[in-house]
Amino acid sequence: MESRCENCIIRQFNSLRAMSKEELKRVSDSKTTKVIKKGEPIFQEGEKLDGVFCVRDGVSKLSKLSANGKDQIVKLASKGEVIGQRSVVAEESVNLSAVAVSDMEVCFIPKEGIVSTLHTNPNFTLEVLRHMAHDLKEADDVIVNMSQKNVKQRMAEAFLYLKNNFGEDEEGFLKLILSREDISNVVGTAIESCIRIISEFKKKGYLKTSGKKIGITDEKALTNLVEGF
Amino acid sequence: MESRCENCIIRQFNSLRAMSKEELKRVSDSKTTKVIKKGEPIFQEGEKLDGVFCVRDGVSKLSKLSANGKDQIVKLASKGEVIGQRSVVAEESVNLSAVAVSDMEVCFIPKEGIVSTLHTNPNFTLEVLRHMAHDLKEADDVIVNMSQKNVKQRMAEAFLYLKNNFGEDEEGFLKLILSREDISNVVGTAIESCIRIISEFKKKGYLKTSGKKIGITDEKALTNLVEGF
DNA sequence: CAAAAGATATGATATTTATCAGGTTTTATG
C-alpha cells in the first residue's frame, strides 16, 4: 500500500504545504509509515529525534513527567499535525513524551529533508514559524488558565475543548475517549477530584456518561462556568 | 544621539544578527528609539502591532489579564529580547500586555522590514523560528510547574530564576526589583500567600530583605525545596 | 512635612483541593 505525500490531503493542514514539488518528492521518498497502537509511545522525553512525525490518523498526547510521578498533558495532537518539530528546529532533545491515546497512523519524516528545506525555502520556514507562533499562543493561554481558573472551571473548559477539536458521535458523546486519568492530567488535578467533578456535572445535567464515553448535555452551563458565572 | 543597528551589540543576542548588511540598514533607517518609564505600558492585549520592540535596556513583564482582574505574568523580557514577534509573525493581535517593570529603552522596528526579510532570507526566518522554539519549550515548562509544584516550590523557583537571569548586586540582593504583587503574578498565587512565604523563607534563613529588595541567602535550600526534598 | 495613598505584613477563617481508604464496575486474559 504505497502512498505519496504529493497526494496526501493531510498535508494541507500543516507546514508541508509550503514545500515545492521537488522538496516534497524528496520527503516522500524518505518517509516511512508507522502504525501505533493506543497506549504505545512515539517518543520519550529526553530522546534525540532523527525526524518529525506527521499524524495521519488518531490522537497523541504530549506530556511531561514530574518528580512525583504525575504526567502533565501539554497538548493533544491529531490528524494533520506535525510533532517533534520543535525539537528538530532547535536541535535539542525532545522536552515532551508522545503517547498514542487512540490507534494511530503516522508518517516518520527524517530530519534531513526538513532541515535542508528550512535553510533554503523561506516560505516553508515561515509556515513552520506561523504554526509555532500559534502553539506558543495556545501555551500562554494554558498557563493563564492554570493559574487563574479553579479545577471545576478547567474541567468544564476541557470538555468544551474536546468537543470543539475532536467532535461528537451521532449520540452526542465526545469522539475522543480519554481515561479519567488522562483527563485529570490535561486539567492538572488529582484523579479523584476529576471523577468527583464529572459526577457533579452529571447530577447537574451538564454531562452524560456511558462507560468511558462522556457527552455534553448543557454546553451553555459549561461555558458560563468557565466565564465565572 | 544617533545610534545604528549595525553597531548595536544587543543585536548579537537576538534574531536580527541573521540579517544581511542591507536588510539591517533598512531596519536601522526605519527604527525609532523610545524611553519607557517603570510602570508604563508598551502595548496592551488585543492591540494590533505595527512592528516589534527590541529591548536595549530594562525589563518588561508580559502578562495576561483574567476576568477576575488578576494578571498572570507569562514572561519577563530583558536586554536583547525582541517582543511582539509572535503577533507580527502570526499576523494576529497581541495576546499579552507588555508593561515596563524598570525604566526601559526600546527600539521600535516597523513590521515591513521584518516581514519582507522573513519572506526572503531563510537564515533570518530560521533564527526567529529557533527563538520561538525556545520560548515554546519554556512555556511548556511553566505549564508543568504550574500544575505539579505547590506555591512554596514555585516561589523558590521564582527567586532562583530571578537570580540566574537578572543577577545580584554587590550586597547580594536580586538586581531586578519586583513588587510583591508582581512576584505573586509570576508565581500565580494570592499576594498574601506570596508575602507569607517570603516571611517564612526569611525566618528559615533562605532569604533576606531590605525594603523591596530581596536577596537569596541559602540557594541550596531553595533548590532542594524545588526538587521536592 | 503632614496627609493620603499605596505597599507590606499578619492573624483568623473559609474554601478548595489532595490524599487515604474502601468500595463497585468494567475490561482483559488464561
Next chain:
DNA sequence: CATAAAACCTGATAAATATCATATCTTTTG
C-alpha cells in the same frame, strides 16, 4: 466464562491556599 487486573467511584479527612480584616510601614504629593 471465571478470575485477575485495571479503571472508576464515593466518603472521610487532611493539607494547601485564598479571602477577609486590620495593622504597620513606605512613598508620594499637595
